[in-house]
Amino acid sequence: MTADTANQENASRDRIEQTILSAAEQVFSQHGYRGASLQAIADQAKLPKANILYYMGSKQALYVRLLNRMMSRWNAVLEDITAESDPGQVLSDFIRTKMVLGQRYPEGSKLFAAEILAGAPFLKEYLSGELKEWVTSRAAIIRQWSQQGKMDDVDPRWLIFLIWSATQHYTEYSAQISGILGEEVLSDADLASICEFLEHVILKGCGIARTPPVAHAYL
Amino acid sequence: MTADTANQENASRDRIEQTILSAAEQVFSQHGYRGASLQAIADQAKLPKANILYYMGSKQALYVRLLNRMMSRWNAVLEDITAESDPGQVLSDFIRTKMVLGQRYPEGSKLFAAEILAGAPFLKEYLSGELKEWVTSRAAIIRQWSQQGKMDDVDPRWLIFLIWSATQHYTEYSAQISGILGEEVLSDADLASICEFLEHVILKGCGIARTPPVAHAYL
């Protein structure tokens, strides 16, 4: 096997795997792990069912792989904040980043939500390990901001959960939002309006002076 | 059938139906409509599978019945607000009521969430009908509050969604919250702290002067 053909083969394999992962993400996110069937995933990917198993091994392996892919997308968020950071800037970015991630990977977000609803059987370890550390360390920094008088003395954990829930809501409850607003998908104007609202309420609610308004390219 | 025996029979029937509904709510809320099996529900209820179908007719009928029961619990929320109401009092109550409802009916809340995640196949009509009207009418009142200068000029729809998401989060993501906090269930002190936080941030964030602090019995 030459380097050329190896690359070609791998590229072909990658393309097929991406097709399967994308199809599986849709089905799993809608119906959860148990509710999803390999046949439904195969239909979505327009491949024979046996082909799915040939590439992914098993239903569980496919599911875990999707979870890991989604988790890895979150690694960069709020990675480099310090006690000296500007709370307004950081929280603004946090809100916008989470909002963009949700809009960019709606199926991944819903997949995560379904996993949590089922009691997080495959993510228990991650939640009580990595994610707990993530929250603890960020909470410590936010507490320092409060002590420095940069913001009100609120419980940082509840603040993080608030931003999580508020942003996640618009992807996971998209069916509800659409039904209520009467729009099939949120327009860019809606998204901008929502970001603006969340920043206004959360920053003001935490007693943070807003950083000078900059024109954000949030999508 | 005498009146006495009729009551007795109906009481017996009611008790069995409640057992089934409760068991089904647990299973459906964890695994969604497709992921739930009648056998799992029967095991949970400690009844033969055929008995479930004898009382409920079909899987779909059982599911729809659960959805309706959950929806009916929400009917009273924010029912009697007017342009003259005090925003601080109303939003405070809204936050606490939603928080209590989520804690009181965690399985029902999760059931609803799973239905929305699946694309709301059984609730599309409700969302774009009753619920849309509910939101529209409340939004109109909130807008009047803004015009009267009682609060900032924020989009009332985003405000309603914010309160929904923030409160719902603690029931639907209970597995995540537990994992991160390292507590199996939220303590009463945690709940009080969360309510306090949400009121502080949301009211202040909307420019609403807080109503004099009253000792609330929120659970």
Place this chain on the structure above:
DNA sequence: AATATTATTGACCGATCGGTCAGAACAATC
């Protein structure tokens, strides 16, 4: 006591589940 009604459930139905496997089809190496 006899009869009618309702409640209960094991056995079974066709369909679908996740997963296996043998062999066809295809491509790379010699």
Place this chain on the structure above:
DNA sequence: GATTGTTCTGACCGATCGGTCAATAATATT
């Protein structure tokens, strides 16, 4: 062109799916 290795997939497996049904048991009505 023969050989080797990889990709692909129809056919099949036992288990489970939602649902039916006939029988039995229990209860009401007469």
